[in-house]
Amino acid sequence: MELICPAGTPSSLRTAVDAGADAVYCGFRNETNARNFPGLNFSPEELVEGVAYAHRHGAKVLVAINTFPRAGALELWRKAVDDAVAAGADALILCDIGLMAYTAETYPDIRLHVSVQAAAANPDAIRFYVERFNAKRVVLPRVLSVPEIAAITRATTCEVEVFVFGGLCVMAEGRCSLSSYATGLSPNMNGVCSPASHVAYEEASGTVTSRLGGFTINKFGKGEPAAYPTLCKGRFKTELSTGYIFEDPVSLDAATLLPGLRDAGVKALKIEGRQRSRAYIENVVRSFREALSALEEGRTIPAGMLLSMSEGQSNTLGAYRKTWR
Amino acid sequence: MTTLHAPVVAFPPFVSAALRPLPLHPLQFFLSAVLRRIVRQHPRMFERLGHYAGKRYGLAPSDLPFGFVLDTAPVGPGIAVVRSLPAGLDATISGPLQALLGMASGAYDGDALFFSRTIVVEGDIEAVLALRNAIDDAGVDILREGTALLGPLGRLGEALLRHQRRGDTGAGNRKRQGASSWN
Structure with a gap:
C-alpha cells in the first residue's frame, strides 16, 4: 500500500519525502484547495521545485484542487489545473465534476483522483467518475467500515485510498454547512x-x-x-x-487496522494534516512507514504511538469499526 | 531537522527568580542581532507572511520573568524584551520557553502543543497561523542562529543545550515502498 502524506509548505514536502512518503499531496496558495490557511501552501514556482525534489527522491506529488469553483470565477480553478500540470504533478485530486471535465478534456494524460470532498461513497458514484472522467483513484469518505470498503473495492476497478491518521471529518464531506x-x-x-x-x-x-x-x-x-x-x-x-453532540475531539489512528485495510483491497493510505508542522509530518510519516514495514514482515503493529500529535490527545478507529451499531 | 517526543520541560521557578533582577538591555541587543541574522538568511519567510507582515506579536515564556514583542514590519523588523507585554498587540503566544523555541525550530508541532495545553494563543489567530507557518517553512533554528553569533563558546553552549533534550529522534531518508509506476 502506498503512503500518501500531507505538505502545507515546501519545507514540509521535503520532510515528508525524507521520512518515507510514497507520494505527497499539496495545494496552491488560494481558495482552490481545502486547506487555504494563512502562511500555507505553494506558489506555482514552489510547486515546480517541490515536484523536482520529490521526483529526485523517488516520490510522487499529487495536487489537491479540491474545492468547488464559484459561478463566474472558473478561471482561478482552471489556472490551478494548468499550473499543476505544467509543474509536472503526478496526479490531480479533484472534487468538482465541471473541473474534472475540463481536466479530462484538456489534459487527457494527467492522472485524476477523486477527492474525499466529492463524497463518493458507493460503487455507482465511483463508476460514474471512472467512466465519465477516467478517474484512476477515489479517496473514500471517512464514514465507511472496513467491510463496506471491501465491498466497494470488489465492485469497482478504481483504486481506493483511505485516511489512516489525522483530523476526522464525519460529515458528508463537500456538503457540510x-x-x-x-x-x-x-x-x-x-x-x-x-x-x-x-x-x-x-x-x-x-x-x-x-x-x-x-x-x-x-x-x-x-x-x-x-x-x-x-x-x-x-x-x-x-x-x-x-x-x-456530533463527535468527540479525537484524531483518527487506523495503524492497527492496516492488515484489514490491505485485505479489503485498499491501494493507498492517506495521512491528514496539511495545516500541521514539519514536526507532525516527520513523526506521523515515519510512524506509518514503520507500521507498513511491520505489516510487510508480519510483525505486530504498535497502537497509540502518535497520541501526542492527536487532537484532544486521544485517538479513535472512527467509522472503520462502528462499535455503536 | 530533529523532532522531539519528550514532553516540554519548564525552567524551575528559581531560574525565573535569579533572572528577574538582571537588566534587559544586553539580551535585547543580542536578540536584535539574532533577528537581523535570521531575516538576512531567510528572506522568503516574509514573502510567506504575506499581508500579515507588520503584525506585532507578544511572546510570553511562562517560565521566565520577561517577554518579547516581535514586530514583523517588512522594513525593519524588530524585537523588544519587556518585563510585561504591552496592550495593543495583534496576538500573543505563551508557554514554556522550550515550547516556544521548539515550535519555531520545527522540533515541536504547534497544534500538538495547543491540544496538550502547553501553549496558549490569543488575539488574531490568522496572524498567529501565518507566523507559525512562515517560520516552520523557513526552517529557522533560533538556537543555532543565536549561538552562531557567539563563536566557539556559542557552539559549545548549543551542543550542551541539545544534549539536554531527551527523545531526539533524528531524521533521514526512510525506506519507500518502491517507485511504483502509475498508468
Whole structure:
C-alpha cells in the first residue's frame, strides 16, 4: 500500500519525502484547495521545485484542487489545473465534476483522483467518475467500515485510498454547512473550515474558551486537552445533556487496522494534516512507514504511538469499526 | 531537522527568580542581532507572511520573568524584551520557553502543543497561523542562529543545550515502498 502524506509548505514536502512518503499531496496558495490557511501552501514556482525534489527522491506529488469553483470565477480553478500540470504533478485530486471535465478534456494524460470532498461513497458514484472522467483513484469518505470498503473495492476497478491518521471529518464531506453557518466561509467553497479569521480563544484562570464566529463552542478546564475550534467538535448544552453532540475531539489512528485495510483491497493510505508542522509530518510519516514495514514482515503493529500529535490527545478507529451499531 | 517526543520541560521557578533582577538591555541587543541574522538568511519567510507582515506579536515564556514583542514590519523588523507585554498587540503566544523555541525550530508541532495545553494563543489567530507557518517553512533554528553569533563558546553552549533534550529522534531518508509506476 502506498503512503500518501500531507505538505502545507515546501519545507514540509521535503520532510515528508525524507521520512518515507510514497507520494505527497499539496495545494496552491488560494481558495482552490481545502486547506487555504494563512502562511500555507505553494506558489506555482514552489510547486515546480517541490515536484523536482520529490521526483529526485523517488516520490510522487499529487495536487489537491479540491474545492468547488464559484459561478463566474472558473478561471482561478482552471489556472490551478494548468499550473499543476505544467509543474509536472503526478496526479490531480479533484472534487468538482465541471473541473474534472475540463481536466479530462484538456489534459487527457494527467492522472485524476477523486477527492474525499466529492463524497463518493458507493460503487455507482465511483463508476460514474471512472467512466465519465477516467478517474484512476477515489479517496473514500471517512464514514465507511472496513467491510463496506471491501465491498466497494470488489465492485469497482478504481483504486481506493483511505485516511489512516489525522483530523476526522464525519460529515458528508463537500456538503457540510456547519462552518458556513457560523462564519459564512466553508471548506467546500473557500477552502477553510472554521477559518482562523473567525476564531477567538480566551484564557482565564486556566480555562480556555474557544469561539467561532461569535458562538462559544467549547470551554476546556485546567489541564483538559484542547481541540480544533470546529462546530462539529463543539461541546453543547441540550435538554438531554451537555457534551459532544456530533463527535468527540479525537484524531483518527487506523495503524492497527492496516492488515484489514490491505485485505479489503485498499491501494493507498492517506495521512491528514496539511495545516500541521514539519514536526507532525516527520513523526506521523515515519510512524506509518514503520507500521507498513511491520505489516510487510508480519510483525505486530504498535497502537497509540502518535497520541501526542492527536487532537484532544486521544485517538479513535472512527467509522472503520462502528462499535455503536 | 530533529523532532522531539519528550514532553516540554519548564525552567524551575528559581531560574525565573535569579533572572528577574538582571537588566534587559544586553539580551535585547543580542536578540536584535539574532533577528537581523535570521531575516538576512531567510528572506522568503516574509514573502510567506504575506499581508500579515507588520503584525506585532507578544511572546510570553511562562517560565521566565520577561517577554518579547516581535514586530514583523517588512522594513525593519524588530524585537523588544519587556518585563510585561504591552496592550495593543495583534496576538500573543505563551508557554514554556522550550515550547516556544521548539515550535519555531520545527522540533515541536504547534497544534500538538495547543491540544496538550502547553501553549496558549490569543488575539488574531490568522496572524498567529501565518507566523507559525512562515517560520516552520523557513526552517529557522533560533538556537543555532543565536549561538552562531557567539563563536566557539556559542557552539559549545548549543551542543550542551541539545544534549539536554531527551527523545531526539533524528531524521533521514526512510525506506519507500518502491517507485511504483502509475498508468
